[in-house]
Structures are given as structure tokens and as C-alpha cells.
Amino acid sequence: MTLVLMLATAPAWADDRRTPYLPSSADVVLQHVPSSSDPRVRQFDLLREDVRRHPTDMPSVLKLADAYIGYGRSTGDARYLGRAQAVINPWMQKLPIAVPIALTHATILQSRHFFKEARTELKSILVRDPGNVQAWLTLATVAMVQGDYPTANDSCVHLANVGGDFYGQMCTAQLRALTGHAQQAWVLLSLIENPGPKAPVGVKAYVEGLLADTAKRLGNNDEAEAHFKAALQLTPGDNFLLTDYGDFLLDRGRPREVIALLKDYTESDTSFLRLVYAEAALGSAHMQRDINDMQARFAAMDRRGSHVYRREEAGFELHLRHDPAGALKLAEQNWTVQRAPEDMRIYLEAAVAAGQPQAAKPVLDLLAESHLQDPPVNRLVDKIAATRTPDDGEVASRGGAQR
Amino acid sequence: MKLARFFMPLLLLGLASVPLPAFAHKESDAYLNLRTDPANDHVLKGQWDIALRDLDFAIGIDSNHDGAITWGEVQAHRAEIERYALARLAIKGDGLTCAMQPTGQKIDDHTDGAYDVILFDAVCDKEIPSKLTVDYHLFKDVDPYHRGIITVHTARNTAGAVLGPENPTTTLDLRNPDRWGQFKSFVVDGIWHIWTGIDHLLFILSLLLPAVLIRRRNDPRDWPGTGRGLLAGTAGIGALASARPNAGYHWEAVDAWWPAFLDIIKVISAFTVSHSVTLTLAVLGIVDLPSRLVESGIALSVIIAAGNNLYPIVRQRVWLLAFAFGFIHGLGFASALSGLQLPPLAMAASLGGFNVGVEIGQEAVVLLVMPIAFLLRYTVFYQKVVMRWGSILIIVVAAGWLIQRAFDVLIPGFSALLPK
Numbered sequence: 047m048t049l050v051l052m053l054a055t056a057p058a059w060a061d062d063r064r065t066p067y068l069p070s071s072a073d074v075v076l077q078h079v080p081s082s083s084d085p086r087v088r089q090f091d092l093l094r095e096d097v098r099r100h101p102t103d104m105p106s107v108l109k110l111a112d113a114y115i116g117y118g119r120s121t122g123d124a125r126y127l128g129r130a131q132a133v134i135n136p137w138m139q140k141l142p143i144a145v146p147i148a149l150t151h152a153t154i155l156q157s158r159h160f161f162k163e164a165r166t167e168l169k170s171i172l173v174r175d176p177g178n179v180q181a182w183l184t185l186a187t188v189a190m191v192q193g194d195y196p197t198a199n200d201s202c203v204h205l206a207n208v209g210g211d212f213y214g215q216m217c218t219a220q221l222r223a224l225t226g227h228a229q230q231a232w233v234l235l236s237l238i239e240n241p242g243p244k245a246p247v248g249v250k251a252y253v254e255g256l257l258a259d260t261a262k263r264l265g266n267n268d269e270a271e272a273h274f275k276a277a278l279q280l281t282p283g284d285n286f287l288l289t290d291y292g293d294f295l296l297d298r299g300r301p302r303e304v305i306a307l308l309k310d311y312t313e314s315d316t317s318f319l320r321l322v323y324a325e326a327a328l329g330s331a332h333m334q335r336d337i338n339d340m341q342a343r344f345a346a347m348d349r350r351g352s353h354v355y356r357r358e359e360a361g362f363e364l365h366l367r368h369d370p371a372g373a374l375k376l377a378e379q380n381w382t383v384q385r386a387p388e389d390m391r392i393y394l395e396a397a398v399a400a401g402q403p404q405a406a407k408p409v410l411d412l413l414a415e416s417h418l419q420d421p422p423v424n425r426l427v428d429k430i431a432a433t434r435t436p437d438d439g440e441v442a443s444r445g446g447a448q449r
Numbered sequence: 450m451k452l453a454r455f456f457m458p459l460l461l462l463g464l465a466s467v468p469l470p471a472f473a474h475k476e477s478d479a480y481l482n483l484r485t486d487p488a489n490d491h492v493l494k495g496q497w498d499i500a501l502r503d504l505d506f507a508i509g510i511d512s513n514h515d516g517a518i519t520w521g522e523v524q525a526h527r528a529e530i531e532r533y534a535l536a537r538l539a540i541k542g543d544g545l546t547c548a549m550q551p552t553g554q555k556i557d558d559h560t561d562g563a564y565d566v567i568l569f570d571a572v573c574d575k576e577i578p579s580k581l582t583v584d585y586h587l588f589k590d591v592d593p594y595h596r597g598i599i600t601v602h603t604a605r606n607t608a609g610a611v612l613g614p615e616n617p618t619t620t621l622d623l624r625n626p627d628r629w630g631q632f633k634s635f636v637v638d639g640i641w642h643i644w645t646g647i648d649h650l651l652f653i654l655s656l657l658l659p660a661v662l663i664r665r666r667n668d669p670r671d672w673p674g675t676g677r678g679l680l681a682g683t684a685g686i687g688a689l690a691s692a693r694p695n696a697g698y699h700w701e702a703v704d705a706w707w708p709a710f711l712d713i714i715k716v717i718s719a720f721t722v723s724h725s726v727t728l729t730l731a732v733l734g735i736v737d738l739p740s741r742l743v744e745s746g747i748a749l750s751v752i753i754a755a756g757n758n759l760y761p762i763v764r765q766r767v768w769l770l771a772f773a774f775g776f777i778h779g780l781g782f783a784s785a786l787s788g789l790q791l792p793p794l795a796m797a798a799s800l801g802g803f804n805v806g807v808e809i810g811q812e813a814v815v816l817l818v819m820p821i822a823f824l825l826r827y828t829v830f831y832q833k834v835v836m837r838w839g840s841i842l843i844i845v846v847a848a849g850w851l852i853q854r855a856f857d858v859l860i861p862g863f864s865a866l867l868p869k
Contacts (some may be wrong), residue, residue: 066496066555066566072521076556076563077501081516102457129506130594134595314474343475343560350596351611389711
């Protein structure tokens with residue numbers, strides 16, 4: 047979509063804050079890029095060479111695309127999604143698109159938060175290939191992110207049928223944790239905590255991460271922390287785990303540890319935001335500078351027309367720029383795309399802070415259905431229920447009664 | 450083990466689907482800023498910031514693969530970066546492609562890392578255009594989610610667009626459609642085109658030289674004794690020149706200014722009418738002749754026009770000669786506007802302006818030359834030296850062009866005279 051602006055005066059972003067400069071010497075390091083000492087980068091070279099030599103060999107193409115997606119996922123660098131898409135692009139011209147190519151495309155779509163498009167793609171894959179394990183797993187995941195629990199449940203059942211116990215259990219556990227059965231989820235996850243010596247380290251770390259999350263929902267913070275640490279030991283530097291653990295530490299009032307955890311990962315916007323929260327909690331001298339930097343990052347994403355981080359932006363507006371009305375607006379927009387517990391939380395926080403608890407009705411409605419167990423979310427629901435008049439308090443009390 | 454089998458096809462994909470924000474960097478952007486230059490109306494100052502990590506991925510900047518890109522490595526790749534990037538960008542001012550000239554390299558820090566800065570001039574044929582078209586294809590083949598964020602600054606306003614592989618082109622209004630301004634700028638172009646196009650000038654000059662003279666059959670009674678004949682034939686060289694090729698005719702000065710002046714205006718206007726027709730047809734792409742044929746035809750027309758001053762074929766109706774050859778000159782003018790693609794109204798303003806400019810340029814030549822010719826019309830210098838030897842010189846030069854153009858050979862010395 048083209049965004050063409052005719053402006054009488056220059057908008058703020060058009061005013062270049064930065065001035066190009068000449069570095070002082072040839073030895074100045076300007077940018078860190080993946081180095082060939084990283085085995086994954088050497089792997090890229092091999093896979094690229096493979097694709098160059100056999101451009102019509104689909105397995106080679108898929109391997110390279112998946113390697114890009116995997117690297118992007120662990121480092122958080124979204125550029126690798128585009129690079130993966132470029133690899134499969136020639137294959138998407140050949141209709142009907144081959145199932146494995148369509149599946150990779152769906153993965154890229156959901157990673158870029160194009161959830162609706164991802165679901166359409168996944169459903170059409172499953173019509174052609176109902177036994178596709180990955181498609182059911184991805185569909186279940188997307189449905190859970192969007193708060194569509196019936197679809198998620200259906201997908202988990204199919205996944206168990208075609209993919210076996212391990213994936214079925216993992217899927218069901220995730221769903222149970224979101225629908226008021228965190229204790230069951232905990233038991234299910236405990237059963238698959240050790241997937242065996244041959245399982246890739248990433249799988250083990252993923253299960254550890256789910257255990258940490260579930261323990262958190264149950265209020266077992268010591269247990270949660272142990273699993274976060276175990277997961278990070280398996281995949282150090284994993285962007286998703288770092289931010290999740292960072293949030294956990296912030297909630298526990300341990301900002302110093304957040305800074306120690308994230309100070310080397312400031313390239314990642316999500317990690318950097320947690321770092322700035324920690325700085326704010328400590329009243330750090332860098333706080334204002336880093337708030338400005340974070341704002342510039344959001345502005346840069348805005349300029350390209352990307353709104354993947356509305357949840358993060360809402361939190362930023364609420365907690366660091368103290369603009370509850372702006373935060374609520376962002377949270378509402380975010381709600382149209384994703385409805386995970388984190389999305390509920392910021393929506394409720396913003397609505398309470400803005401003095402508009404009634405604005406959070408969509409969240410309360412979903413909670414009334416799902417009975418999510420999540421201490422911060424449940425506390426917010428209670429707070430809203432307490433401020434309500436008896437007339438309209440019914441919805442809130444149902445949402446709040448689930449703890 | 451049973452479980453491990455499941456992991457094999459799902460190795461990474463299975464884990465890419467995490468229900469939480471897995472990606473935490475902005476995707477790839479580049480920032481293209483264009484500024485009008487107050488000192489030079491034809492130049493847009495370009496600044497193009499491209500992320501080093503993107504360039505490294507596309508063409509390899511980290512020469513020693515140590516994972517750290519230094520300023521030295523960036524400098525070493527300057528030519529390669531400029532070649533790669535500028536080939537994937539086209540800027541058009543009012544439909545005409547601007548030439549891209551890199552002028553420098555710097556570094557800029559953005560929120561997601563260091564960017565290489567390509568400084569360049571976009572040199573456009575037109576003065577600050579009212580419409581700027583940007584055609585953007587950077588990283589199209591390596592990252593379809595790359596976006597080019599375009600900002601154009603003029604003295605008066607700022608316009609912007611976000612471009613990517615799915616919508617690579619945008620047209621930005623720098624000014625409100627200023628048809629009058631566009632018309633004027635093309636008028637200037639037309640004038641310059643005539644004044645710098647020596648072949649067109651020589652054609653007009655050939656038509657202009659005899660305008661202050663009238664061709665008369667020699668009255669046998671006048672030859673050689675009468676006063677008028679004496680006056681005309683006093684100088685030996687003049688007698689020689691007039692006697693040999695055209696025995697039986699001689700040139701006589703006109704008496705009055707206005708009839709002669711109006712006559713030449715008529716001739717030049719006939720030329721304008723016909724070249725306007727073919728210029729329009731050629732720019733609209735309706736007529737397309739090989740330029741070698743057109744350029745040769747123009748050279749030939751100059752030879753014939755000058756030759757007509759020595760061996761008159763067309764006498765009374767010189768405007769017909771001008772009209773006929775106007776068609777071929779019009780095709781030549783079109784080369785100045787090649788690639789012009791505009792919406793109909795803008796096209797009309799541009800073409801109309803250019804034609805008017807050509808006409809003004811021609812009339813200016815007439816206004817400059819005619820009074821001098823009129824003053825000198827009685828002199829032997831004018832009637833014999835300028836008229837006769839001037840025409841011969843024009844024929845020699847045009848013949849050189851004709852040979853060069855028609856046979857695609859290079860005659861030493863002639864290129865200097867040729868219009869670019």
C-alpha cells in the first residue's frame with residue numbers, strides 16, 4: 047500500500063535528527079553483522095550455494111528459507127523473514143503453490159503478525175493436506191494468539207491425531223493454560239519436559255519456556271524462575287525468552303537484574319523496551335536518552351507502515367510517557383490483531399489508568415469466556431469490578447471470579 | 450526413538466510458531482531524501498541511507514568476515530555500493546529521466562544501526578519539475594519486505610512515500626500542478642534547443658539570407674551598361690560570382706522593410722507549423738523514424754535550402770520549402786524530449802511550451818539578423834560575399850554532416866560543429 051503524503055509543512059519525522067558524518071578512522075567499527083565464526087552463518091553459505099546450484103530443488107530452497115526464519119527467530123532480526131520470503135518467492139509464482147512452500151509462507155505471515163492471512167493460507171493447506179502436522183500446530187498457535195479458543199482446540203485435537211502425543215500434549219497444555227486450567231497445563235507439560243536425548247535443544251528450551259509461563263500463571267514464581275533459567279541455558283540469547291524473563295523480573299521488582307540480563311541485547315526493540323522500563327524503575331541517568339531512542343524506534347516503524355509492536359508501544363506510552371489515553375487507543379488497535387494475556391493486560395491497564403474501565407469490555411468479555419488464570423490480569427479485572435456500579439458489574443465479577 | 454522422528458521434519462519450523470512476539474527488530478528500510486538545490490534549478494540533491502547490514506547481505510561488505518564492518522571496509526566498497534544501489538533507482542522530473550551522479554559517501558546512525566549514505570546529484574533536464582516520479586527497486590530480489598522511505602523537500606513543501614517491491618513507483622507533486630510554470634519551463638527549453646542546435650540555425654539562416662533581396666531576370670537592356678547594372682557589378686569578384694552560375698539573373702535589394710520582414714515571418718511560421726506536427730507525433734510515439742535517417746534528412750535540408758540561394762529552384766514560395774522540411778526538423782526536435790511521459794494535460798502544456806519556445810528562438814534569430822541584413826542589403830559585401838560564399842560555406846558544412854550521419858563515419862573537424 048502506498049502512503050503518499052502531501053504536506054504543507056514538514057512533519058516531525060521528516061526533520062532529520064541525524065546528520066551524516068565521516069568516521070574518524072578506517073578502523074572504526076560501524077556495524078556488527080553475523081560473523082562466519084557463527085556456525086549458523088557458515089550453514090547459510092552452504093545452503094545458499096546449494097540453492098544456487100540446484101534452483102529447481104525444492105528441499106534446498108525450503109532448507110535455506112527455514113534456516114533464515116530460525117535465525118531470525120532466535121536473534122529477533124525480522125530482516126530474515128524478508129530474506130526467507132525472497133528465497134521462496136520464485137516458487138510462489140507456480141500455481142498451485144506447493145504445500146511446503148505455502149507452509150513456509152504461512153509461517154512468515156504469522157511471524158509478521160499477518161494473522162488473518164496466515165490462517166487463510168493454513169486452512170487452504172489443510173484442505174489439500176489434512177495430515178500436515180506443522181500446519182495444525184501453526185494454526186493452533188495463531189488461533190491462541192487471537193483468542194479464538196474453539197479453533198485452537200480443534201487444531202490441537204487434529205494435531206494429536208496426525209502428529210502424535212508429544213505435539214498434541216504441548217498444544218493442549220498451551221491452550222489449557224489460557225483457558226483457566228493452568229494446573230492441568232502444568233501436569234501435561236511436566237510429562238513432556240524431557241523429550242529425550244535426541245530432541246533438538248530448541249525443543250527442550252521451548253518446553254522449559256512453557257513451564258516457566260505456566261508456573262507464573264499459577265503464581266509459583268520460584269518454579270517459574272528456575273524454568274526460565276533452564277530455558278536460557280539451553281538457548282542463550284533467545285530473544286523471546288529474554289523479554290519474557292525480563293517481564294517476569296520487572297513484575298518481581300528486580301530491575302537491576304533486568305539491566306544485567308538485557309544490556310547486551312539492545313538491538314532488539316522488545317529487549318530494549320524492558321531495559322528502559324528497568325532504567326525508569328531505578329531512576330537511571332540514561333532513562334530520558336533511552337526513552338527518546340525507543341520513541342525514535344517506534345517512529346521509524348511507523349514510517350514504514352509497520353504496526354507489529356502496538357502492544358509494546360501501548361506499554362511505552364502508558365508507563366514511560368504517561369499518556370493513558372494514547373496507550374488505550376493503541377491497546378484497542380492491538381486488540382483487533384492479537385489477544386494473548388499480555389494484550390489483555392496492557393488493554394486493562396490503559397483503560398484503568400485512563401479512567402475508562404468500560405473501554406475494556408472486549409477484554410472482560412473474552413475473559414468471561416476463557417476464565418484465564420493470570421495474576422496481573424485477574425488483579426486488574428478485580429480493580430475494574432470494584433469501581434463498577436452494581437448495574438453493570440456482572441461481566442466484571444464473572445471475569446474476576448476465576449482466580 | 451519415536452519422538453525424535455517427529456522432530457526431524459519440524460526442526461525449526463515447529464518452533465517458529467511461538468505465540469508471543471518472536472521478532473524484535475524493525476524490518477529493512479532505506480531512507481531516500483531529495484532536496485531541490487536553490488543554486489541550481491536542474492539538480493536535486495540526493496541523500497540515500499542504506500543499512501550496512503542490508504548491503505552486507507546483498508553484496509558483502511564485511512570483507513574479512515569477522516562480524517564487524519569497519520569504515521575502511523565500507524569505503525573500499527563505495528563504487529560497488531553506488532553501482533548496485535543507483536542502478537535500482539530511477540528519478541524522473543516531469544517525465545524525463547534524471548542522470549544520477551554520486552558525489553560522496555558518509556555514514557548515518559539510525560535507530561537500528563549504521564547506514565551507508567550515498568550522496569548524489571540527480572541532474573534533470575527540466576528545472577524543478579512539478580511532478581517527480583521515483584522508481585524504486587532496491588533489494589527487490591533479496592528482501593521483498595524492504596521499504597524505501599522517500600522524502601522530497603522543496604523550498605515550499607515536503608512530500609513523502611513508502612515504496613517496496615509491490616508498489617515500486619510513486620509520483621509526487623512538488624508543486625500544485627502548475628501548468629503555466631511547466632509551459633514556461635518548456636518554452637525556455639525550446640528556445641535553448643534552437644540556439645544550441647546549429648543545424649536548425651543554419652537552415653533558418655539559409656532561408657533568411659535572401660529575405661532582403663529580390664531575384665530579377667537580367668534585362669538585356671541593362672547588361673552591361675546601365676547605372677543599375679554598374680552599381681551591382683562594380684566589384685570584380687561580385688561580377689564573377691553573379692555571372693557564372695546564374696547568368697541571366699541577379700539579386701536586387703528590396704526597397705521596403707515591412708514586406709520583406711513579413712515575408713520571412715511567413716516562411717519561419719510555415720516551418721514552425723510543420724515541425725510542430727511531427728514533433729508532437731514523435732513525442733506521442735505515433736511516428737518513430739530511425740535517428741540516423743532523421744539527422745541525415747536535416748543535413749540534406751540545410752544543403753537544399755542553402756543551395757536554393759545559388760541555384761534557385763523555389764523562388765516565390767520559399768515558405769513551401771520551409772514547410773516541407775519542417776516535418777523532418779520536427780522529428781529531430783523530438784529527440785530533446787525523448788522519454789517524456791506525462792498525463793494528457795501536462796503533456797499538452799509541455800509540448801505546447803516547447804513549440805512556442807522553438808518559435809520564439811527562431812523569431813529571435815530573425816530579429817537579430819534581419820535588421821543587419823536590411824542595412825547591408827545594397828552592399829556588394831552582402832549580395833556577393835555573405836549571400837553567395839555564406840551559402841557555399843553552409844553547404845560544405847551540411848554536406849560534411851550528411852556524410853557523417855548517413856554513412857556513420859567520422860570526418861575530422863566536423864564533430865566540433867555538430868550539435869551534441
